[in-house]
Amino acid sequence: MERILIVSQYFSPDITAAAHRLTDLRNFLQGQGQQVDVITSFPHKVKIQLQGEPEPDIVRVKLPVGATSTFARLWEQSLFAAKALAAYLVNFRKRRYKVVIASSPPLFVGVVGYVLSRWTGAKFILDVRDIWPGSVAAAGIAGDSSLPIKIASRIERWLYRVADCVTCVSQPMKAYLENFIESSKVRVVYNGVSSTELTSVSEQSRIRGRENASLHADVGPDKGTERRLCLVYAGNIGLVQDIDVLIEALKYTHPETIGRLRVRIIGGGPERSRLEAMVASDPVASKIVSFEGPYPKAELTRILVQSADALFVHLRSDPILDRTIPSKVFDACLFNVPIVYGLSGEGRDILASLSGTLAFQQGSPRSLASALDELVQNYERYYAGAREHRSFVERHFTREVCFRPLLDIVL
Numbered sequence: 001m002e003r004i005l006i007v008s009q010y011f012s013p014d015i016t017a018a019a020h021r022l023t024d025l026r027n028f029l030q031g032q033g034q035q036v037d038v039i040t041s042f043p044h045k046v047k048i049q050l051q052g053e054p055e056p057d058i059v060r061v062k063l064p065v066g067a068t069s070t071f072a073r074l075w076e077q078s079l080f081a082a083k084a085l086a087a088y089l090v091n092f093r094k095r096r097y098k099v100v101i102a103s104s105p106p107l108f109v110g111v112v113g114y115v116l117s118r119w120t121g122a123k124f125i126l127d128v129r130d131i132w133p134g135s136v137a138a139a140g141i142a143g144d145s146s147l148p149i150k151i152a153s154r155i156e157r158w159l160y161r162v163a164d165c166v167t168c169v170s171q172p173m174k175a176y177l178e179n180f181i182e183s184s185k186v187r188v189v190y191n192g193v194s195s196t197e198l199t200s201v202s203e204q205s206r207i208r209g210r211e212n213a214s215l216h217a218d219v220g221p222d223k224g225t226e227r228r229l230c231l232v233y234a235g236n237i238g239l240v241q242d243i244d245v246l247i248e249a250l251k252y253t254h255p256e257t258i259g260r261l262r263v264r265i266i267g268g269g270p271e272r273s274r275l276e277a278m279v280a281s282d283p284v285a286s287k288i289v290s291f292e293g294p295y296p297k298a299e300l301t302r303i304l305v306q307s308a309d310a311l312f313v314h315l316r317s318d319p320i321l322d323r324t325i326p327s328k329v330f331d332a333c334l335f336n337v338p339i340v341y342g343l344s345g346e347g348r349d350i351l352a353s354l355s356g357t358l359a360f361q362q363g364s365p366r367s368l369a370s371a372l373d374e375l376v377q378n379y380e381r382y383y384a385g386a387r388e389h390r391s392f393v394e395r396h397f398t399r400e401v402c403f404r405p406l407l408d409i410v411l
Contacts (some may be wrong), residue, residue, distance in 0.1 A: 002098040004410055005122070007113050009080050009106065011040035013048050015294055016236075017327040018129055021046045022103055024194045024399040025127075029410065037092055039084045048296060053365065054149070059087045061324040081108035088116055097122040099410045103328075104133035107152060125409060126163040127189070131176060132156065135240065157287075165409050170346045172323040186234035187405040191327040192397035193334055197301070201334045202390065204305040224315040227261035228288070229376055231340065233312040234300060235328050237269035242316040245342065245365055247278055250285050257376045258284060264307070266293040304335055308325050308400065310375060310382075313351075317362040325350070330389075330397050333389035338382040340371055356386025 006026055010019035026036050038058045042050070044065045061083035063076050097120045102113020110126050133152035160166055160180045167189040168174055177186045237243055243265065250258065263285075265275070272291065279285045295303065304311075313333040315321050322344040325383035329347050333340050333354070341351050342362040351357045358375055361367035375382060 002096050003037055004035060005031055005092065005097045005100045005116065006038045006040075006103075006118075007084055007100065007109055007116065008038070008040050009063075009077065009109055010103075010105040011038060011060075013050065014041075014043040015048070015296060015300075018103060020297065021129065021191060021327070022127075022193075024100070025403060025406075027093060027194075028399055032407065032411065034410065037095065037097075039087050039092075041080055042343065048219040055103045059091045077106040077108045080106075084109070084112045085115065088119075088392055097121065099123045099125060101125045101127055101410075103127040103129060104134070104159070105130055107132055107155050107159065110163075111155070114159065114162055114260055115362045119392055121299055123164040123409065124162065125165045125167060125406075126159055127164060128168045128173065128177070129191075130324055131173065135205050135320055135324075167406065169327075170325045171322060172345050176323055187409070189405055190397060190402040191325060192399050192402040193330050193393050194399050197297075197334065197392055198390065198398065200298075201299060201305060204302065210312040222397065229260055229309045229379060230262045230264060230307050231372070231375075232264045232266060232304060232308040233314075234293075234304065235326075237265065237267050237272040237275065239271060240316050240318075241269075241271075241323055242314060242363060243271065243275055244278070245314060245363055245368055246312060247275065247282065247285050247289065248365035249289070249368035249372060250282070252366050254369075254373045257373050258288065260376050261372065263289045263291065265280050265291050266295065266303070277308065308335055308337055309379070310338040311335065312339055313339060313347075315343055315347075317344060330393050333393045333397075336386050336389050338375060338379070339389075340368070340375060342368065354385075354389060354392060356382045356383065356389065358386070 006022060008022040010016045010022065011202060012019050012023035026038060029036050031259060036057065040058065040060055040062045041063045044063045046063060051320060061080065063080055064072070100113050100117040100120065102110050102120045104110040104126060113126065114124055124153070133149050133156065136149065157180050163185070165187060166177055166181065166185055167187045168177060169189065169191050171188060172189050174186050233243060233246065235241065246263065276291055279289045293300070313326060313328050313332055315326060325345070325347040326343070329350060339351060339357045340360065341357060342360045343351065344362060348359065358371045360371040
């Protein structure tokens with residue numbers, strides 16, 4: 001019997017957006033009656049123990065835990081590629097596949113997917129979550145004209161050409177890909193939210209009394225100040241997220257806002273230790289900013305339902321990054337609380353179409369400070385406007401809706 005093979009460096013219970021996307025894709029395909037094998041790694045962003053018996057259709061390879069330097073990440077990615085090919089030969093060599101899906105970045109995974117598709121005679125689908133290596137250059141890790149970027153760009157465009165189908169996460173990204181391959185080969189498969197997560201957040205919100213009723217009357221301009229309004233950033237703490245802007249914004253925020261605000265930064269990443277030092281040296285930020293986590297998704301969901309009064313989303317301004325939609329755009333909508341965002345492109349357009357959101361200029365601490373002042377002064381109005389966020393993603397951006405463009409390719 002023919003099967004589908006997914007190759008991804010990340011898979012649940014790892015805590016990355018890629019892990020959630022590919023796990024949900026596997027579950028979706030299984031729900032369509034397909035048999036799906038997976039080659040992935042053991043969780044390595046943080047140490048998470050796998051629960052229960054190993055699944056025979058999921059083969060995991062071991063990688064170093066917590067790689068942060070550029071060299072360490074390249075070594076990690078190269079190691080996964082080699083081990084993934086070996087894992088196929090040992091575990092799945094006798095199985096027949098009609099489709100191989102490889103998720104990039106990193107590009108090495110795409111190369112593995114192509115090789116396996118040629119070995120098995122299967123269709124090759126390249127799932128592009130971020131434009132790579134363009135996003136590396138956007139982060140300032142390497143210059144556009146550097147030799148590694150030039151080599152990686154050639155590999156990137158070769159993969160686009162040899163793939164039978166290329167999926168991506170936004171319309172602007174599709175337009176970019178059409179510069180290199182025919183439009184008919186490109187499908188937009190948005191990031192979204194799983195039905196399981198929708199149900200979990202809705203149920204937890206109802207139990208804790210945070211559904212359709214504000215519990216935050218004590219943070220308005222004419223109210224008491226016993227409890228501070230909690231603004232949460234939850235996600236990767238890297239260069240492209242540019243969380244500096246949030247810390248810098250506190251220098252320009254009204255003192256009354258500072259007295260009513262608390263900032264929780266939840267997650268891990270290469271920039272966290274530098275930002276912690278930045279906060280510790282700032283007399284204002286050190287009083288209201290805390291760092292914690294990262295947490296498994298279920299625990300993070302519980303924390304956000306319990307404590308998040310507003311959520312923060314930001315990406316550094318860059319033509320490459322502006323083509324994507326951060327997955328946390330959809331995740332943030334689950335919680336029916338105001339969203340403070342600095343984005344461009346389709347992600348900005350989605351949030352701008354909703355009530356209960358506050359935009360600020362990307363990379364501008366003063367613009368963000370004004371948004372924070374507005375949030376605290378008029379919190380009840382923004383909280384009321386955010387009540388339809390979850391319904392919006394439930395109508396338009398569930399995984400089941402987002403994955404449908406794949407059906408005519410894989411079935």
